[in-house]
Amino acid sequence: MMFNNFSKNGWSDEAPVPTLTAEQNFIWLLREDIRGKALVNAPSGRRRFLAWWALNQRKEYPKASDLTDAQITYLTTPMANAGVGSTPPLTHLMIGVWELLDHIRSRFDLHSEEGRTDLFDWYCLTAVSELGLDRYLSADQRRYLADPVALVGDTGLPVTRAMLSLWRFRKDVRGAFDLGRPDGLRAFLSWVLVYGFKECPILTLYCDEEFKRALKTAGRGLAHGLEPLDSLATALWHAREELQLHFPLNSLDGRHAYLAWHRNEGQRAYGQDVLFELAQTPPPQARTAAAPRRALTPGVNLIGFARGELGIGEDVRMAAKACAAVGIPFTVYDTPPGPTHRQADRRLDAYITTEAPHAVNVFCLTGFDTARTYVEHPNLFESRYNIGYWPWELPDWPASWASAYDIVDEIWVSTRYTQEAFALTAPVPVLLMPMAVAGTPARAYRRADFGLPEGRFLFLFTFDWNSYVARKNPGACIDAFQAAFPPGGAAGVGLVLKVMGGRDDDPRWRALLARVAADPRILVLHGTLDRNAVLGLATLCDAVISLHRSEGFGRTLAEAMLLGKPTIATDHSGNTDFCTPETCALVPGRLVPVQPGEYPWGEGMMWAEPDVGQAALAMRRLVSDHAHRELIARAGQRLVATRHDPCAVGLRYKRRIEALLSRLARQSGDSRAS
Known part of the structure; x- marks a missing residue:
């Protein structure tokens, strides 16, 4: 067939x-x-x-x-x-x-009948136990494997399909017993009862109650009139010569002694005891119900990379600062970002808890990582109002990820650009909640602390290689710098690339290093710095540049502005909420398609390609025009200090949280009344 x-x-x-x-x-x-x-x-x-x-x-x-x-x-x-x-x-x-x-x-060629049979035998005898698939054995499968097969001769016990699978599967067993002969069949059955169940315990899953009862029947070939032995005892005695010598079964004393030994020691020694405790397949385990928890209290559980030294980790730390500034009760639930980022920021340790005691969750994570948290910590979402404080860098949320909307009750976004992206498809409210920006270094730093040259006008570009290098676009910064200040020309300038996450096995990283090595004015600082050092580095440079293709927020730009630094940035995406013509040297760009592999789920969407020539003009003007530099720096500092002040941000949080808690309280009261 x-x-x-x-x-x-x-x-x-x-x-x-x-x-x-x-x-x-x-x-x-x-x-x-x-x-x-x-x-x-x-x-x-x-x-x-x-x-x-x-x-x-x-x-x-x-x-x-x-x-x-x-x-x-x-x-x-x-x-x-x-x-x-x-x-x-x-x-x-x-x-x-x-x-x-x-x-x-x-191993198994399913084009052939032999290959398909071998797969069946391997699965039933090996995979079920070694791969933990016993819970997926159906009653029909177990009945099928427990059914007897018709073979020559009368053995007194049935040879089941599972035993036949074992005979086929084990070449040594198949070679030792000829099942086409009655004596071979009896010898095989005896081997199964003495050795087979011990060597292949999974067989016990495929024995039904009828087989179990048959094990208790009298054995064959023993002296008439003496106490009968069951099939297990009989098979074992016949299989072991030392037992035959030690326990002569043709005498009453020998038989009694053998039965006592078999009952007290023999069954256990030869693995036969499991046959009287036939394994039952546990039912598939549903999700463990959450332990009863105390009543949820008014306040917020902030969930994110609390100790992670990366941009989105700063999101949860700034959310905590905003809550603290206005007295919102909060705790922090840490969800480590994984091995690619250092986790040594301890500013929130006093607030971190393994509980989530409050009624409202705010997930300071990407939508993707919120979904991962839903899988890894499902109880965290239960009985709470869940808010996704989600960054996103593209103009639309990918259709493949529409199901992420189902695990949150509303979405907070930090910029109008991101709000418009989610509002296109989100079936839940999407509220604009600008992020807090704060921080000055705890001590004064010197350029020598970072190996930076004195006497140069330094541009700084800070980015995480793991934040998708095509989006961060460091090559454009190099192009603009070298167009503004051709190699071999002006020596009073420099470009500092502060990057973490570059990997030697990434050809793009190696190409970047090779390129900057040819221009001694470009310096690469690679590695993770603590928060104070990050801010300190920004204070030592003269301007900050970001020729990104897209940003959800643009925290490094906002922090630079707060520190009083002039900035150059692409005139596109989330940073335009605070990067205006008055506060920043904006670089125009044209919209281009996101290429395959450049950003997760970004194919078919658009982002900006900044004009490198215009960026070069902006860099030259910042170096030469002190008044312009001071003008935009002061305007940017005022805007960020006002709009992104932790207290101002916290008040927006507080109004929304109080409205939610009031609504939840009413709903709870209505539920109890009904």
Whole structure:
């Protein structure tokens, strides 16, 4: 018979594949390695993803929900025509595991009946236990494996399909016992009872109550009229010569002694005791219910990279500063950003807690990381009003991520640009909440502290390589600097590139280093600085530049303005809320498409390509025109100090939080009354 649902491109099956849960969809979106193996808009891709979830969820996302009942039913159902001829039925999960694991796919050729049978045997005898798939054994599968098979001879006990799988799977066993002969069949069954269950404990999952009762029946071939032995005791005695010598069963004393030994020691020594405690497959574990918690209190749980030394970590720290400035009760829930960023900022340690006691959550994270937090800490979202304080650098929220809206009740944004982006599609309120900007270095720094030259007008560009280098666009800063001050010309200027996250295995990083090495006026400071040093570096430079293609907010520009530094910036995106013609040297740009790989989920959207020639003119003017430099620096400082003052920002927070808490209290009262 043709095995016609398998092709070189994979498996096809008409059975409808259940949809993914929100958690599953988030993980698929977040994990590029998973997306490459499972295109969930195709049934075969969803099957592979559900198989991946069965294999990995408990290990990688232990707090996430297990597969749904519908998904488990689908995975444990045989595929159409997946068992043909003498091939055992292959379930969707078996096929999904085969598709996911390269070493298994190369081992079993599913074009052949032998390969399909081998896959079935491997799955039932190895994968179920080693890969933790026992909870996905259906009752039908267990019944199928527990059913006896018709073989020659009368053994007194049934040989089950599971035992036959073991015989096929183990070459040494297959070579030792000829199941086509009655004596070979009896010897195989004896081996199973004495050694098989001990060497392959998973067999106990495939033994039903009928087989268990049969184990208690009298053995064969013993002297008539003496106390009968059950099948296990009989098989063991016949298999071990030392037992035959020590316990002569043709005498009453010998038989009594053997029975006592077998009951007290022998069953355990030879692994037969497990057969009287046949393993039961635990049901799939649903998400653990949250422990009863005390009543939530008025206030805010700020959730973010509290100790992370990166821009978005500063978002949660400034949100805390704004709350503290106006007396909003708050705690901080730290969600570490991962190994790519240092986590040594301790300013919020006094507020960090593993609890989230307040009624309102504010996630100072990207929408992507809020979704990751939803999977990793689902109880954090329950029974609270959830606000996503989300940055975003493009003009629209990607359609693939529309489900992220479902886990928040409203969205706060720091700029009008980001507000417009979310408002296009968000089904929840999108409120403008400018971020707080604060900070001066705790001590005075010198240029020598950073290896910077004296007597030069220094431009500073600060960025994180992990914030997508195409967006930050350092090459444009170099182009503009060298166009403004050609190499070999003016020596009284310099460009400082403060960057963290560059990797030697990244050819773009190596190319950048090679390029700046040819111009001694350009200096690269690579590494993570603490907060004071970051601010101190800005105070030592004469101007700050950012020729980004897009910014959600532009914190380094705002901080430079607050420190009284003149700035040059692309006239596009979130920074234009405070980078105005009066406060900043704005560089025009033309809109260009985001190229594949330049920004996550950015394909089809647009951002700005700054005019390098205009940027060069702005750089020259800042160096030569002291009055212009002072004018925009003072205007920028006044604007940021007013609009982004922690107290002013905190008052906006407070008005909104108080309105929400009042509404939640009314809703709670209405609920109790009803």
